[in-house]
Amino acid sequence: MTWRASVLTLFPEMFPGPLGHSLVGRGRETGVWSLETLGLRRFTSDRHESVDDTPFGGGAGMVMRADVLAAALDAVAPDDRPRIVLSPRGRPLDQRRVQALAAGSGIVMVCGRFEGIDQRLIDARDLEEVSIGDFVLSGGEPAVFCLLDACVRLLPGVVGSEASLAEESFAAGLLEYPHYTRPRVFEGLTVPDVLLSGHHERIRAWRLAEAQRLTRERRPDLWAKLEASSEAQ
Numbered sequence: 001m002t003w004r005a006s007v008l009t010l011f012p013e014m015f016p017g018p019l020g021h022s023l024v025g026r027g028r029e030t031g032v033w034s035l036e037t038l039g040l041r042r043f044t045s046d047r048h049e050s051v052d053d054t055p056f057g058g059g060a061g062m063v064m065r066a067d068v069l070a071a072a073l074d075a076v077a078p079d080d081r082p083r084i085v086l087s088p089r090g091r092p093l094d095q096r097r098v099q100a101l102a103a104g105s106g107i108v109m110v111c112g113r114f115e116g117i118d119q120r121l122i123d124a125r126d127l128e129e130v131s132i133g134d135f136v137l138s139g140g141e142p143a144v145f146c147l148l149d150a151c152v153r154l155l156p157g158v159v160g161s162e163a164s165l166a167e168e169s170f171a172a173g174l175l176e177y178p179h180y181t182r183p184r185v186f187e188g189l190t191v192p193d194v195l196l197s198g199h200h201e202r203i204r205a206w207r208l209a210e211a212q213r214l215t216r217e218r219r220p221d222l223w224a225k226l227e228a229s230s231e232a233q
C-alpha cells in the first residue's frame, strides 16, 4: 500500500524539490509513497487571494488565516492520517515519532509562513504541532522536507539494506559509531586496527564502545535516558 503525504503550502512549486532525488525520489517513482500538494491560493475567497492578514492585538508581521487553511484541510478526504502543523512551538521531532509515522498510512502537513498560523485553525482541526528543532525557519516547507525524508527512508524498499536502518543513530538510543573506507591512509591518518582485523566479534564490540563513548560525550541527555531505561529493566 502506498504511504501518502499531503502538503498544504503557499509554495507548491517547491515540491517535490529535494524529495524528488536519490532513494526518496526513487521511492516515489516506484509508488512506495505518494505526494499531493495543495496550493493555498486556490482556497481563498477574495479577489486578492489573501492567505494572511494583520494580527489582532497588533505587532509585527502577518498571520495565516484560519478560514483559508481550513478550506484547504477540508479538501483532503478525511482518513486516519495524522494532521500535523510544522511549528517551532511543537513537540521536537525524534526518531521514535518518525518510526510511528512511517508505520502508519501517511501524513497531512500544514506549512506555516510569516509569523505563523491563526491559533483557531490548530484548535478547531486538532492539529499536532511538530518542531524540527530549536531554531526558526522562514517557512514550514523545509521542515516538511526533513520530516518526509526521515519517514520515507524507513518505508520498506526505500533504503536497500534493513541492517543499515537497524544500526544507525538513535535506532538503539545511541549515536552511531564512526565509519571508515578506502584509502587506508588519508593525509597520514590510518584506520583503527580492529576494523582491519576481520575479527567480527571484536569489531562489533569496538563499534558499540565507540557508540557509547560518543553518546556519553556529546549527548548526555540521550545517555541519561538509556541509563534510566536499563535500570528500569
Ligand code: SAH
Binding pocket: 085, 086, 087, 088, 089, 110, 111, 112, 113, 114, 115, 116, 117, 130, 131, 132, 133, 134, 135, 136, 137, 138, 139, 140, 141, 143
Ligand atoms: N513567529 C513564529 C515563527 C514563524 S516561522 C515563532 O516565533 O514561533 C514561519 C513558519 O515556519 C512557521 O509557521 C512554521 O510552519 C515554520 N517553522 C519555523 N521554524 C520551524 C521549526 N523549527 N520546526 C518546524 N517548523 C518551523
